[in-house]
Amino acid sequence: MKRKICLILAVIFTIACFSQNLVMASEIMPRYNNVLFTTTSFNITDAGEARVAVNYEGLDSNLIVATITIKIEKRNLLIFWKDVVDDTNIVYGSSYINTYVYQLEKTGTYRCTVEYVLSGAGGADDVVTFEDTKTYG
Numbered sequence: 001m002k003r004k005i006c007l008i009l010a011v012i013f014t015i016a017c018f019s020q021n022l023v024m025a026s027e028i029m030p031r032y033n034n035v036l037f038t039t040t041s042f043n044i045t046d047a048g049e050a051r052v053a054v055n056y057e058g059l060d061s062n063l064i065v066a067t068i069t070i071k072i073e074k075r076n077l078l079i080f081w082k083d084v085v086d087d088t089n090i091v092y093g094s095s096y097i098n099t100y101v102y103q104l105e106k107t108g109t110y111r112c113t114v115e116y117v118l119s120g121a122g123g124a125d126d127v128v129t130f131e132d133t134k135t136y137g
Contacts, residue, residue: 032128034064034120040130042112048104048136050085052112056128058094062120066091069117070100075109084110107137 038056045051050072058064068089073081085102104110116128 032126033123035118038128042132044134044136050102053099055097064120067117069115071113073111109135
């Protein structure tokens with residue numbers, strides 16, 4: 001009986017410690033030199049339009065040069081990815097918001113990767129990456 005109680009308490013203790021670490025890790029935000037935040041979303045409409053919404057807000061009104069690279073790939077043969085869109089945009093300013101629209105030709109699974117390289121007076125370049133996968137059709 002004592003052994004069973006000790007085992008149950010050990011399992012509860014282990015779960016409590018593990019969940020505490022998850023909560024603490026989710027509250028950690030990276031500190032950037034030039035940008036306060038970036039937000040990105042990737043959606044595919046029923047008409048096959050891939051919409052990539054990008055947004056960044058700079059720190060302390062620093063003049064920022066942002067290189068935003070958007071890459072969309074289509075899954076082939078379950079494990080291979082074929083490039084469909086490879087678009088690089090250079091933006092100047094302390095904030096930016098835009099939605100890029102690309103017409104997809106075929107149904108399937110698509111992966112979108114967006115990389116922000118943000119340069120400014122705050123120090124070394126900030127590199128922020130976003131990735132999402134959606135199915136069309």
